[in-house]
Amino acid sequence: MKNITILFSILFLSLISTNILFGQDSIFKGISPAEFEIILLGEQSHGDGAVFDKKFEMIKDLHENHGYNLLVFESGMYDNFKANELYKNQKEEIDIFKQSVGWLYTTTEVFQELLNYLETHPELKILGFDSQESTLFEAYFLNDFKSLCSKNNIVISNEDYIEIEKTMLVRDFENYAFNEKDSTNLYNNINAVIEKIDQIAKNDIETAVLVQTFKSVFSDLDFELKSLQKEKIAIQNPRDKQMAENLIFIKETYPSEKIMGWGASYHFANKINEFEYTLETEEYIKNRIALTDSIHGETHTSESEEITQIKELKLALPMGQILKEKYGSKIFSIAFTSYKGDFFNIEIDQTTPILSPPSSSIESDLKDQNIKSTLSILKDSSDKYYSSALGYIPLYANWEDIFDGIYYIENMYPPKFMEYNNNETAEIVNYNGNGIIKGSLVDDDTTEPINYADIYYSNLNSSTVSNSNGQFSIAHEKSTNGYLVFSALGYHSDSIPIASAKEYYNIKLKKAKDDITLNEVVVSAKRVELSAEEIIKKARKNIEKNYIQTPYNQDFLFQVSQLSANDSLHVGEEAIIKTYNKKGINGSNKPENSMFAEIEHLRANTTIYEKNKWDGVGSMWVILNRDIILSKSNVLYRTGSYDLQKHRTINYEGQKVYQINFTNNSPGSYSTGFGYPAPEASFGSIYIDEENYAVLKYEHHIELPEYETKKSKKLIKQTHNIVQTYKNINGKYFFNLLEINTTADIFSMEHELLNTKYFMDKIISKNIETNTVRVLTKPLIEVKKGYKPTSSDTYWNDKPMDFSIDINAINMKS
Structure with a gap:
């Protein structure tokens, strides 16, 4: 390994030095962004604050100086289409994109800066390429889909709509996975729907998006069902295939627009399966789990599972590889990496330090050159070296075959999350009570406690509920002239005047005599009894x-x-x-x-x-x-x-x-x-x-x-x-x-x-x-x-x- 390291250092320095020396004054020095149709901006872990800040800087540069008007996130395709529609029609404010893009990004200060930028640059549009939909999909898609089918005379039964809602929107499909008959029927029903909607003329963007979304979400459902059935699926290949198809769909829907992609570096990678698994990588995995355990107490996955996941990259076919095969030199992918610092680990919801990369890595060589931040263009080399561009785990590979460029930021820091200053902008309404009234409610006949009874003020909006033992406590509102009322299902209510209220009460409620079973009710001819439904x-x-x-x-x-x-x-x-x-x-x-x-x-x-x-x-x-x-x-x-x-x-x-x-x-x-x-x-x-x-x-x-x-x-x-x-x-x-x-x-x-x-x-x-x-x-x-x-x-x-x-x-x- 030492000989490899020495050879690597010589070759690597000759590879990157020109690009680094000319890369200090401009984010994209060394390439001409206008020559590309798609630029993909990756990230190591979804919790990389310095990367988020740098990508926002890149987006502004690509938009203002190179004609890029579509920013496409690793988030739901329909979610973002709907957010655009609601915002454009002034039914929602710009914050609607906080529901379409996803909390990984939207709780950060830089995303708020992005939204502020969007308001002053309406020609810049946010879209999504993911097959995993979220909030707006669940709220709006089914009604939009029903409307589409109705307008085009597509007949779908109510039972099929319920099944679509249950499996594709609510994601309740566990029982289908283990019942062959139900699973077969589900696939037959959804494929029949796809055959029908494929006949619809795609004369407008909304129609095209709804049809593409239905297919996209079904592919994700298929992936999840097969995973439950323990079918061997390499990494997330089905999801990556669908995400690639979705991005291609967006490009074909907006053929004259240039696209900026924002997502995980793994998804944007090309031939990641050509990496070489080494014992040094394995040692880093073990050290990383030990570090995470020391912070959190217990990780979600075991050491063997983590090692298996890395080894399975040999079977990976990420969306970046599919896109590279289609667009060739018209697409440019950028990964990010760092030498030191901290990132926000979404698995444990805590900040985690970065392990120092190996000496035979791009990160170590850039650190040795005292470079703080630069874009390195990867080309004209067949040499292998380590990089931690994927999840801060060093992998040994020819990175030129995986990304077109790696952006190095020496010191990583977690995202700056939004702070909310409600107290600075509004008056807090304090209770005007003085002490509390406590007590218990019991059945007058049996002395059994009355649980979940309502206790409330007759002329205020203040209330409480008795607990499972009939006990209660409520703020003593001495200033009111009203009553404190006690009521419960099946009982007559009672009350006490607040002006003379004590600190403690034993309240006895009498059973109401009209608590009657339905089979004892005499139904008159004039009244129609309703069914439970x-x-x-x-x-x-x-x-x-x-x-x-x-x-x-x-x-x-x-x-x-x-x-x-x-x-x-x-x-x-x-x-x-x-x-x-x-x-x-x-x-x-x-x-x-x-x-x-x-x-x-x-x-x-x-x-x-x-x-x-x-x-x-x-x-x-x-x-x-x-x-x-x-x-x-x-x-x-x-x-x-x-x-x-x-x-x-x-x-x-x-x-x-x-x-x-x-x-x-x-x-x-x-x-x-x-x-x-x-x-x-x-x-x-x-x-x-x-x-x-x-x-x-x-x-x-x-x-x-x-x-x-x-x-x-x-x-x-x-x-x-x-x-x-x-x-x-x-x-x-x-x-x-x-x-x-x-x-x-x-x-x-x-x-x-x-x-x-x-x-x-x-x-x-x-x-x-x-x-x-x-x-x-x-x-x-x-x-x-x-x-x-x-x-x-x-x-x-x-x-x-x-x-x-x-x-x-x-x-x-x-």
């Missing part, structure tokens, strides 16, 4: 009437806790979180995209504070995906997946409420929101007001089959219990409580029970504002990022810790 259909139809459809603020108490089998608290976090919903309450596949938030108060009740932005109270966006109205993956929207039974009517505050029991006949993420693995059982009840068909309460029990963890090699079986209630506030309904209790039994591979863990996620409404609405700008999905709790927050001084989990309630099967 008709009641739920009316509830779905009346959503816009019953639930607010304009922007509003809602404050929540969010509690997250984890208990071990001996009832000791392992993790406990709670926070007051202020939210802003800019679109109101309606069904969506990703409700978090229209919600923004900020943490006002947070405390960790153990020594463990979950630093990951999506752990602890940072998981609020995940929990809201279980909301019966906001999320579509439930019985209200996916009614066809459930068997329904109208059970009885119950009194609630003088109104009759239908109780409808449901059992899932095809459990999956499409109908439950849970997967993978797909649930094996799902059942519960939904409570709907008889007069206006508003959903007031929702209970759902989900059981997942046993699955094996990847690295620790254990078996886990989970069950989830969801309880949610909605409350009428000034004529519109807002959710009052959303609680998810989970039990996880952990077994050895020999099915010996090792441990049981219990989890509770509980969101309780605290206050609602619909008039003077405060606009927040931090996405709900980012609410915890950058937040630092302080032990000096006096808000918690009079707030007792309540992290009890009712284990009996969790384990109850019906």
